[in-house]
Amino acid sequence: MTEDTRNPPAEAALAGPPKRIYLICFGDAFALGIYLTLVPVFLGRAIALGDVRTGAVLAVAGATSIIGALPIGRFATRVGNRDALRVLFVLRALSFLGLAAVGDFVGAMVAAGLSGLLNRGVNPVIQSVGLGSGHRGEEPDSTEVQALARLQAWRNAGIGAGAIPASVVLSLDVSAFRWVLVLAAASVTICGILSWGLPGGKQRGQPVPQLAALRDPKFASITVIYAFLSIPSLLLQVGLPLWIVQRTHAPPWSVGLIQVVNTILVVLLQIAVSRGSERYARARGLVVVGALLAAVATALIPALAWPVTATGAVAVLLAVALLFTISEIVTTSGTMAVVLTRLPRDGNVTHLATFSLGFGVATVVGPPIATIAVAAGTSGWLLLAAGFLILAVLSTRLRPAARIEGRPGREE
Numbered sequence: 001m002t003e004d005t006r007n008p009p010a011e012a013a014l015a016g017p018p019k020r021i022y023l024i025c026f027g028d029a030f031a032l033g034i035y036l037t038l039v040p041v042f043l044g045r046a047i048a049l050g051d052v053r054t055g056a057v058l059a060v061a062g063a064t065s066i067i068g069a070l071p072i073g074r075f076a077t078r079v080g081n082r083d084a085l086r087v088l089f090v091l092r093a094l095s096f097l098g099l100a101a102v103g104d105f106v107g108a109m110v111a112a113g114l115s116g117l118l119n120r121g122v123n124p125v126i127q128s129v130g131l132g133s134g135h136r137g138e139e140p141d142s143t144e145v146q147a148l149a150r151l152q153a154w155r156n157a158g159i160g161a162g163a164i165p166a167s168v169v170l171s172l173d174v175s176a177f178r179w180v181l182v183l184a185a186a187s188v189t190i191c192g193i194l195s196w197g198l199p200g201g202k203q204r205g206q207p208v209p210q211l212a213a214l215r216d217p218k219f220a221s222i223t224v225i226y227a228f229l230s231i232p233s234l235l236l237q238v239g240l241p242l243w244i245v246q247r248t249h250a251p252p253w254s255v256g257l258i259q260v261v262n263t264i265l266v267v268l269l270q271i272a273v274s275r276g277s278e279r280y281a282r283a284r285g286l287v288v289v290g291a292l293l294a295a296v297a298t299a300l301i302p303a304l305a306w307p308v309t310a311t312g313a314v315a316v317l318l319a320v321a322l323l324f325t326i327s328e329i330v331t332t333s334g335t336m337a338v339v340l341t342r343l344p345r346d347g348n349v350t351h352l353a354t355f356s357l358g359f360g361v362a363t364v365v366g367p368p369i370a371t372i373a374v375a376a377g378t379s380g381w382l383l384l385a386a387g388f389l390i391l392a393v394l395s396t397r398l399r400p401a402a403r404i405e406g407r408p409g410r411e412e
Contacts, residue, residue: 020194021129024085025151026158027191028122031096031184033162035115038169038180039099046174047108057108061116066360072121073353081129081349082198088125089192092118093185100181120360124352127151129198131348148336149274153267160263162187219342219351222398225287226335227358228391229327232294234366235373235384236262236324240301240317242374248304250313257314258321265325273329277337284398286334290327291392297323299385302378338398 039061043054076084095118098111130147165183169176241255277283300320304313343351373380 018129018198020197021126022150022154024191024194025123025126025130025154026161027187027194028089028092028126029155029158030162031092031187032119033159034166034180034184034187035096035119035162036159037163037166038177039112039115041170042099042174042177042181043108043112046177047103047105049105049108053105057105057112060109061112061119062364064113064116065120066357066364068117069120069124069353069356069360070350072118073124073350076125076128076349081125082195084125085122085129085195085198086192088118088122089188089195092122092188093192096181096185096188100178100185120356121353123155124349124356127352128349131343144340145274145278145333145337146271148340149271149333152332152336153270156263156266156270160267216342218399219339219354222335222338222342223355223358225391225395225398226331226339226355227361228387229287229290229294229331229335230359230362231366231369232297232324232331232388233328234362235298235301235370236321236328238367239370239373240320240324242371243301243304244317246374247377248313248317249308249310250304250317251310254314254317258317261318261321262325262328265322266329269326269329270332274333274337277333278340280338280341283334283337284395286330287338287395287398288334288392290329290331290334291388291395293323293327293330295385295388295392297327298381298388301381305378 040054040058043049043057049057072084072088075087079087091114095111095114099108099115102108102111127148130151131144162184165180169180236258240258244250244255245252273286277286297320300316300323303316304320308316339351339355369384373384376383
């Protein structure tokens with residue numbers, strides 16, 4: 001019997017990711033955590049832009065984060081992930097240093113725009129490195145699933161860690177704000193240095209057109225579902241704090257409590273929940289469960305406004321935060337495993353960048369949806385809950401698909 005050279009033996013099928021990619025992921029996320037926590041206050045207090053111009057700068061940063069993801073993915077496909085990360089981390093460091101140095105509206109607009117451009121584009125390149133190398137079959141390998149789960153856990157830990165120094169300096173003189181942005185620049189500079197030790201070379205295969213992923217109906221459908229199921233995390237970050245302050249008996253410090261609970265649980269549980277999601281049936285089930293939990297959590301939010309004691313309100317709040325957090329964890333694990341069935345065997349960073357747009361779009365539409373729900377009260381929250389229930393039903397219709405140019409996937 002002749003050996004089929006197109007299908008390497010199982011033990012050589014997939015080379016795992018280099019260990020330093022997890023440090024790179026953490027360092028990049030640490031800088032992002034500083035940026036997300038500090039910049040809105042920095043623009044208002046250190047540069048004194050005022051509410052309107054601060055909002056304009058943040059809007060530009062949000063828009064460029066969506067615009068930049070696909071071109072960065074295309075760039076990484078052409079030059080290779082290692083060389084792309086070298087360039088991207090240099091630009092990322094310069095953007096943070098530029099933001100630390102600016103003193104007017106125009107300078108803030110340029111620096112924040114560059115920072116935003118890189119905020120969404122770097123992580124898909126890191127994820128592509130995390131997938132390792134080698135032949136991949138029609139279903140995701142457990143090595144791939146676990147690697148992406150670890151990267152997600154490290155990313156969440158990094159963002160949470162970055163929020164700590166940013167939060168500390170909020171009570172200090174505004175000059176300290178700039179030094180924390182320098183710390184963010186130092187963090188991504190270290191990431192750039194670490195990236196020199198990554199495997200090099202361009203990815204095999206022909207460059208993938210930027211919008212090719214969205215021409216695949218199955219890839220487009222999971223990307224859209226991921227976008228909508230990312231909204232609950234925005235409800236947790238934006239809508240729930242507003243509801244707590246305006247409509248409930250829960251103490252103000254409970255706002256910080258739910259963020260801490262969310263970060264800790266994501267870091268602790270992401271890897272464990274992802275186990276077994278290389279089986280398509282489990283991956284799809286996780287997406288469905290994530291949508292159902294989001295629906296239950298959203299429907300519970302009006303109960304926080306009931307006339308209960310502060311202790312009772314905190315108890316309900318923790319239940320809501322727990323449901324939202326588990327929804328986030330299982331949704332991330334399920335959608336990433338589904339997406340792995342639609343990645344090209346090579347040159348996958350463009351598809352990962354396209355998939356990341358789902359969360360990018362959610363960050364734009366999520367806050368307005370959250371504020372509208374708060375203003376509408378109980379009816380707004382129940383309407384959102386109904387929407388998540390519909391998503392749960394639609395998610396049951398997701399079907400397995402082979403890797404691009406592969407055979408149809410199968411359910412187990």
